[in-house]
Amino acid sequence: MASLNRIEADYWFETPGDPRRTAEVMAGEQSSGTFVAVPGETPELMARAAARVERLDLLDHAQAPSLPSVDPAAPPAPGGYRRARLTLSWPLETTGPSLPNLLATVAGNLFELRQVSGLRLTDIRLPAAFADAYAGPKFGVAGTRALAGVPDGPLIGTIVKPSVGFGPEETAALVATLAGAGIDFIKDDELQSDGPLCPFEARVDAVMRAIEAEADRRGRKAMFAFNITGDLDQMRRRHDHVLKRGGTCVMASLNSVGLAGMIELGRFTQLPIHAHRNGWGYLSRSPQLGFDYRAWHKIWRLAGADHMHVNGIANKFSEPDASVIASAQACREPLFESRADAIMPVFSSGQTARQAPATFAALGSTDLIYAAGGGILAHPDGPAGGVTALREAWEAAMAQVPLQSYAQTHPMLARALERFG
Amino acid sequence: MASLNRIEADYWFETPGDPRRTAEVMAGEQSSGTFVAVPGETPELMARAAARVERLDLLDHAQAPSLPSVDPAAPPAPGGYRRARLTLSWPLETTGPSLPNLLATVAGNLFELRQVSGLRLTDIRLPAAFADAYAGPKFGVAGTRALAGVPDGPLIGTIVKPSVGFGPEETAALVATLAGAGIDFIKDDELQSDGPLCPFEARVDAVMRAIEAEADRRGRKAMFAFNITGDLDQMRRRHDHVLKRGGTCVMASLNSVGLAGMIELGRFTQLPIHAHRNGWGYLSRSPQLGFDYRAWHKIWRLAGADHMHVNGIANKFSEPDASVIASAQACREPLFESRADAIMPVFSSGQTARQAPATFAALGSTDLIYAAGGGILAHPDGPAGGVTALREAWEAAMAQVPLQSYAQTHPMLARALERFG
Numbered sequence: 125m126a127s128l129n130r131i132e133a134d135y136w137f138e139t140p141g142d143p144r145r146t147a148e149v150m151a152g153e154q155s156s157g158t159f160v161a162v163p164g165e166t167p168e169l170m171a172r173a174a175a176r177v178e179r180l181d182l183l184d185h186a187q188a189p190s191l192p193s194v195d196p197a198a199p200p201a202p203g204g205y206r207r208a209r210l211t212l213s214w215p216l217e218t219t220g221p222s223l224p225n226l227l228a229t230v231a232g233n234l235f236e237l238r239q240v241s242g243l244r245l246t247d248i249r250l251p252a253a254f255a256d257a258y259a260g261p262k263f264g265v266a267g268t269r270a271l272a273g274v275p276d277g278p279l280i281g282t283i284v285k286p287s288v289g290f291g292p293e294e295t296a297a298l299v300a301t302l303a304g305a306g307i308d309f310i311k312d313d314e315l316q317s318d319g320p321l322c323p324f325e326a327r328v329d330a331v332m333r334a335i336e337a338e339a340d341r342r343g344r345k346a347m348f349a350f351n352i353t354g355d356l357d358q359m360r361r362r363h364d365h366v367l368k369r370g371g372t373c374v375m376a377s378l379n380s381v382g383l384a385g386m387i388e389l390g391r392f393t394q395l396p397i398h399a400h401r402n403g404w405g406y407l408s409r410s411p412q413l414g415f416d417y418r419a420w421h422k423i424w425r426l427a428g429a430d431h432m433h434v435n436g437i438a439n440k441f442s443e444p445d446a447s448v449i450a451s452a453q454a455c456r457e458p459l460f461e462s463r464a465d466a467i468m469p470v471f472s473s474g475q476t477a478r479q480a481p482a483t484f485a486a487l488g489s490t491d492l493i494y495a496a497g498g499g500i501l502a503h504p505d506g507p508a509g510g511v512t513a514l515r516e517a518w519e520a521a522m523a524q525v526p527l528q529s530y531a532q533t534h535p536m537l538a539r540a541l542e543r544f545g
Numbered sequence: 546m547a548s549l550n551r552i553e554a555d556y557w558f559e560t561p562g563d564p565r566r567t568a569e570v571m572a573g574e575q576s577s578g579t580f581v582a583v584p585g586e587t588p589e590l591m592a593r594a595a596a597r598v599e600r601l602d603l604l605d606h607a608q609a610p611s612l613p614s615v616d617p618a619a620p621p622a623p624g625g626y627r628r629a630r631l632t633l634s635w636p637l638e639t640t641g642p643s644l645p646n647l648l649a650t651v652a653g654n655l656f657e658l659r660q661v662s663g664l665r666l667t668d669i670r671l672p673a674a675f676a677d678a679y680a681g682p683k684f685g686v687a688g689t690r691a692l693a694g695v696p697d698g699p700l701i702g703t704i705v706k707p708s709v710g711f712g713p714e715e716t717a718a719l720v721a722t723l724a725g726a727g728i729d730f731i732k733d734d735e736l737q738s739d740g741p742l743c744p745f746e747a748r749v750d751a752v753m754r755a756i757e758a759e760a761d762r763r764g765r766k767a768m769f770a771f772n773i774t775g776d777l778d779q780m781r782r783r784h785d786h787v788l789k790r791g792g793t794c795v796m797a798s799l800n801s802v803g804l805a806g807m808i809e810l811g812r813f814t815q816l817p818i819h820a821h822r823n824g825w826g827y828l829s830r831s832p833q834l835g836f837d838y839r840a841w842h843k844i845w846r847l848a849g850a851d852h853m854h855v856n857g858i859a860n861k862f863s864e865p866d867a868s869v870i871a872s873a874q875a876c877r878e879p880l881f882e883s884r885a886d887a888i889m890p891v892f893s894s895g896q897t898a899r900q901a902p903a904t905f906a907a908l909g910s911t912d913l914i915y916a917a918g919g920g921i922l923a924h925p926d927g928p929a930g931g932v933t934a935l936r937e938a939w940e941a942a943m944a945q946v947p948l949q950s951y952a953q954t955h956p957m958l959a960r961a962l963e964r965f966g
Binding site: 154155156164165169170172173174191192193216217218219220222223224225227228229231232233234235236237238243285286287288289290294298314315316317318319320321322353354355356357358359377379380381382383384385386387388400402403404405406407409410411412413414415435440441442443 | 638655742
């Protein structure tokens with residue numbers, strides 16, 4: 125993490141051609157190149173503007189192309205489709221420290237190149253000028269813990285379920301139950317924002333009445349992430365309304381809001397941003413295309429995300445556990461030498477008491493939000509049983525006591541293990 | 546295109562399991578479902594909020610899964626991985642007419658479902674309430690033609706090349722040459738916005754001096770799409786500066802700015818929005834994942850894009866011609882019964898005089914921007930020769946005269962065919 129003068133990006137790629145030539149084509153496409161030499165393309169201009177191949181490590185061959193490539197003139201080189209790891213770099217002077225321009229540079233046209241039959245952006249490293257231009261998370265781990273009143277251990281969280289269909293009062297009734305059960309964190313579903321069936325302001329008003337009432341009793345206010353995802357003027361109004369009603373968190377869907385919108389939200393927010401990654405599948409599900417989370421999450425974190433979804437161990441989706449843990453670890457590493465900017469990874473998707481030990485063992489930290497929907501709401505003893513069971517599961521995990529042993533003296537955990545076995 | 550009460554989305558999917566069950570899982574994930582039944586999930590709530598399977602057409606089987614799916618409990622059903630076309634629908638009442646919430650609904654978590662080994666969003670159809678909420682393109686085809694002073698025929702365009710490296714005066718010198726050659730349209734490269742090597746305002750000032758000088762001579766002002774991609778405050782300032790200097794177009798990279806930013810730009814812009822799709826490859830390159838352009842482009846068009854990139858026939862990238870033409874045709878179809886909202890498809894990427902006949906034959910229209918970078922700048926007689934050759938190629942195409950015949954009496958076209966054969 126030495127201080128950089130240039131923007132660096134790492135890629136995995138596969139090519140039917142010569143990997144060295146392919147690396148040069150990628151560098152050219154993303155800087156000063158076109159398909160023929162043009163007037164004005166002087167050596168001096170190339171020297172100040174061109175992208176540079178910093179490193180190329182050849183890997184294995186594939187016998188068939190991972191993605192369609194329609195270059196009829198390019199049957200694969202002998203041996204098959206060569207795979208490689210590549211680092212490209214760009215002078216900061218061509219883009220300046222701009223996140224939207226960075227994205228067009230490191231993840232622009234090059235995914236369409238016929239010279240690759242697979243391409244994945246695996247990491248990015250940025251000059252310190254980006255840290256000056258973007259404040260990053262305003263709250264991060266410490267700010268979130270302070271607002272939620274949870275100085276240590278995981279934030280035990282849940283999602284309002286059913287995802288959609290409840291009106292404001294039905295939502296608030298559920299929240300009252302969950303807050304009464306001692307939950308730390310609750311989030312709107314990403315499908316719920318400001319539909320006529322559950323208008324945003326009415327939902328905030330009803331939910332915050334329930335949360336404030338319970339906070340008066342407990343002396344600690346459950347954090348509710350209200351989904352403000354929408355047009356920018358809507359997001360401003362919704363943010364201000366949450367703040368006015370005493371709410372402590374806003375949620376936004378990264379792929380729905382987009383980068384300029386998230387940067388703007390990151391600047392005006394006075395509350396932690398709970399960043400939902402729905403749509404991540406279309407950016408990552410093909411192992412030979414798109415983004416590694418490590419590269420992708422850095423953009424949003426620099427834009428201001430305080431919490432970022434990472435899926436969960438043994439999730440209901442298709443992501444392997446190792447990938448989930450790598451994502452969560454990335455959230456904890458600093459982006460720049462100059463500041464602490466760790467954020468809260470959010471574990472969710474089919475999470476119950478069962479996954480707590482493996483999650484803690486892999487991550488070695490409790491700086492995280494552990495969100496269970498059905499895993500809390502469908503506990504045989506109701507939501508209070510669900511919250512208690514999750515806390516007990518994490519106590520067991522941190523003490524390195526097997527869940528089944530701990531369950532012998534903790535009936536709510538025992539009932540959870542029975543129900544979600 | 547009958548008026549709809551519900552949001553509809555079409556998908557292509559592949560599944561190791563029962564396709565009917567998979568369709569129901571998709572509908573559940575994107576509406577009121579979680580992985581277990583929860584309290585409050587009443588039949589009444591489901592009826593008002595649930596997504597509905599409108600149509601399911603079974604297709605062929607694949608012998609291997611297109612994308613990794615890690616459900617160990619689900620080996621493929623007999624016959625292999627079943628493929629199907631699916632239409633889901635949602636009540637407008639859960640999201641309201643909101644583009645960001647729409648995106649999270651039709652293209653959210655479902656791409657991560659383990660029940661699919663391939664998933665692509667192929668089309669969307671929206672209730673008229675979306676037309677009331679979003680004005681769509683402010684300029685479209687007619688407004689662009691009026692500003693560019695090109696009442697019929699294609700807008701012959703080019704891209705400033707080298708992509709990056711020129712300073713403001715070098716850029717302006719090239720623009721003076723191109724404008725003097727009678728070009729209709731010029732765009733910044735998507736890598737160029739406001740870097741220290743070519744600051745935005747200085748570039749606009751220098752370029753507009755060149756364009757205005759030529760406009761005084763010709764009585765017609767070449768349209769220059771200045772790349773304003775950046776943070777939202779930067780985009781506002783840059784837009785205003787272009788307007789103040791007499792510019793007639795702004796350009797933005799859709800995937801860098803994102804949806805909330807583009808909606809905001811669409812509302813405040815007083816100039817046509819030239820929408821660059823760089824990054825489209827990571828959303829579409831795997832045929833079994835992501836988006837068809839037809840579905841994806843509707844979102845941005847409704848947000849206000851006036852021109853949208855569609856690649857080009859025999860392009861330098863990996864997209865087949867049929868896909869390029871389908872994209873361009875989609876840009877010409879109205880989104881709603883209530884208004885005309887056709888936009889300009891932008892053909893680019895390795896385009897020269899050669900592709901004009903096939904482009905015109907496939908599209909049957911000249912409501913388009915035909916942009917050649919090297920195809921103009923590297924013409925043996927220089928940019929003026931390149932512009933003339935492209936106009937001649939389109940004249941030939943529209944008259945259905947073979948290029949080689951037309952070239953016999955049109956030397957600039959003849960030289961282009963020699964150079965770019």
